[in-house]
Amino acid sequence: QKEVEQDPGPLSVPEGAIVSLNCTYSNSAFQYFMWYRQYSRKGPELLMYTYSSGNKEDGRFTAQVDKSSKYISLFIRDSQPSDSATYLCAMKDSGAGSYQLTFGKGTKLSVIP
């Protein structure tokens, strides 16, 4: 079993829909959770960064972490065509001295006008 599981999609939704993206993980040492957005042939862009269970909201984006279930989600409200991209979840343990992230495979999202 891989450390981080993420449904690769593709996921296609109409403009204005609510999008739910999810990752599960097996390593209970993961304490920091991130969501990155990657446009085609570009580097990932940090969207959300959380380290506690619960919800964190930033504009149309909400990151949700459930450590007891080892499950994280990213919700996108009022989705726009410009949100079409691949979304990667990433995680890190709390060990000091490094910042190596473990990535999911990414979910490709298409928002149809």
Next chain:
Amino acid sequence: GAVVSQHPSRVICKSGTSVKIECRSLDFQATTMFWYRQFPKQSLMLMATSNEGSKATYEQGVEKDKFLINHASLTLSTLTVTSAHPEDSSFYICSARDQLHEKLFFGSGTQLSVL
């Protein structure tokens, strides 16, 4: 916000040549930078961790003599693909650790095509 600059964005070269890719942190000092490789429809695979002033740490299966990493300053790390072959064709991405804010920022990637 923090910016990481990666150059070139695209390179096409003949088999057997060497290619150098630069990664710069523009508004913060990065003692640690990371190099990744990404194949189509796949996630980022960490190749090596680059530490300023010391030797890079390579992930298992990554040839250190083929992928030379130099991190000579707090704002610059370079990856040199030596004697490139078609199987080295891939999308290479760097990231830099902003230690002050404990966040990781990525470069825009380099698409390497070896003919």
